[in-house]
Amino acid sequence: MKTIGLYGFGRIGRQFLRIALQHQWFVPTAIADIRDEPTLAALFAVDTNYGRWPEPVSGSEGLLTIGDRNIPYYNSAKEVPDWSALGVDLVVDCTGRATTRAGAQVHLDRGAKYVLVSAPSKTLADCDAVLLKGINLDTFDAANHRIISMGSCTTNALAAVVKVILENFGIQYGLFSTVHSYTNSQSLTDQPMKDRRDSWAAAENIIPSSSGAARALQFIWKDLQITGKAYRVPTRTGSIAELNLITEKDCTVAEVNDAFRKAATDGPLQGVMDVLEDQWASSRIVADPHSSIVDLPLTAKEGKLLSVAAWYDNEWGFSNRLAEVAAFLRERI
Known part of the structure; x- marks a missing residue:
């Protein structure tokens, strides 16, 4: 089974993780953001819109702990993590900034094989495909769709x-x-x-x-x-x-x-x-x-x-x- 890295732990990134863990779909191999671990852990633990997470949540240097899950954390303020070294195949970019090809390509350059962007690309040339569940997700082509936009x-x-x-x-x-x-x-x-x-x-x-x-x-x-x-x-x-x-x-x-x-x-x-x-x-x-x-x-x-x-x-x-x-x-x- 391929691995997932989460890049950006803001409003969408945190809800994305809540949903993935609730359904037991996957646990990210790594999470990256520019803020400190204790603050991000607190924001995940108690959400103004969606309430408390039902397990203990904590953040320490290089680690976010949710229940019994220890998820490595990387501060990306200076550079994007080396996804290849971390063994990450798919990066889910939730920063809202990877709307150009250059912005998404950096993840591929750092070793990821695919990028899923949680924002609409500026032009069709800035991604390989716009894929939405229920609409056209069945057209995914692993050989040609490396940068995938989810729109808004x-x-x-x-x-x-x-x-x-x-x-x-x-x-x-x-x-x-x-x-x-x-x-x-x-x-x-x-x-x-x-x-x-x-x-x-x-x-x-x-x-x-x-x-x-x-x-x-x-x-x-x-x-x-x-x-x-x-x-x-x-x-x-x-x-x-x-x-x-x-x-x-x-x-x-x-x-x-x-x-x-x-x-x-x-x-x-x-x-x-x-x-x-x-x-x-x-x-x-x-x-x-x-x-x-x-x-x-x-x-x-x-x-x-x-x-x-x-x-x-x-x-x-x-x-x-x-x-x-x-x-x-x-x-x-």
């Missing part, structure tokens, strides 16, 4: 919806908006930031933002004509994307919702997509493992315009897919 949480949420609509009704073009919880790219208080809109306090403002999801979707479906944007809002986690589409075939709300019900219970999207039949708010989907949870009462149709809304826990849902894809690749590389 929004990519995964929208991709499930796009797949169902494309296969049942076709898509001429569309526009999405995602209402997304604030993230670490924003500031807690008003202060100058690289993106000017991020300069205002994240917990006090609705902040327009860009989304790389449309680009990532077009990496999968090259002829797809969809674009969109995001709005960051003051919630700790839990987001919703609204996708407005002109379909190729006429359809009714009932037909669309039936297609989502079927996809959620049968076929490649089972476990990836879910549906809500009742009326809920964002707290309902916190810690939900699905990538995309279609709110059926919000499906609407006006003339040729179809509107679909899908919830997603932008941290937990995405981390579940990331861990599943890592486990999948581990068995096939």
Whole structure:
């Protein structure tokens, strides 16, 4: 069985590890980050969004201990670990910075055989493939796919919806908006930031933002004509994307919702997509493992315009897919 190294132990990296350990899928051969071991251990042990880990957790020099598991830790502030010396085959990069080929290639140069990036690549040339569970993971080619992008949480949420609509009704073009919880790219208080809109306090403002999801979707479906944007809002986690589409075939709300019900219970999207039949708010989907949870009462149709809304826990849902894809690749590389 191939080995996994975890590079980046932030919001996604820690949830990725929680999920992998909960399901007993794998234990990383090594974890690397730029922070000290005791602080990272404390952040893993008690998570604001997802509660306490049920085992003792501690950090000492060069080691993170979770229950009876001793995981070697490497501070990567100065350099990326020598993955070859550590025997690591697959690096899961959760830094959010390996979005260019050069950024991901460094792991290969340090001896890893494959890199799974937990972020959308800037261009298709910056990765070998964008692979999403339930969408196109079966196209993985071990000989040619060395740098693999998982897109973003929004990519995964929208991709499930796009797949169902494309296969049942076709898509001429569309526009999405995602209402997304604030993230670490924003500031807690008003202060100058690289993106000017991020300069205002994240917990006090609705902040327009860009989304790389449309680009990532077009990496999968090259002829797809969809674009969109995001709005960051003051919630700790839990987001919703609204996708407005002109379909190729006429359809009714009932037909669309039936297609989502079927996809959620049968076929490649089972476990990836879910549906809500009742009326809920964002707290309902916190810690939900699905990538995309279609709110059926919000499906609407006006003339040729179809509107679909899908919830997603932008941290937990995405981390579940990331861990599943890592486990999948581990068995096939």
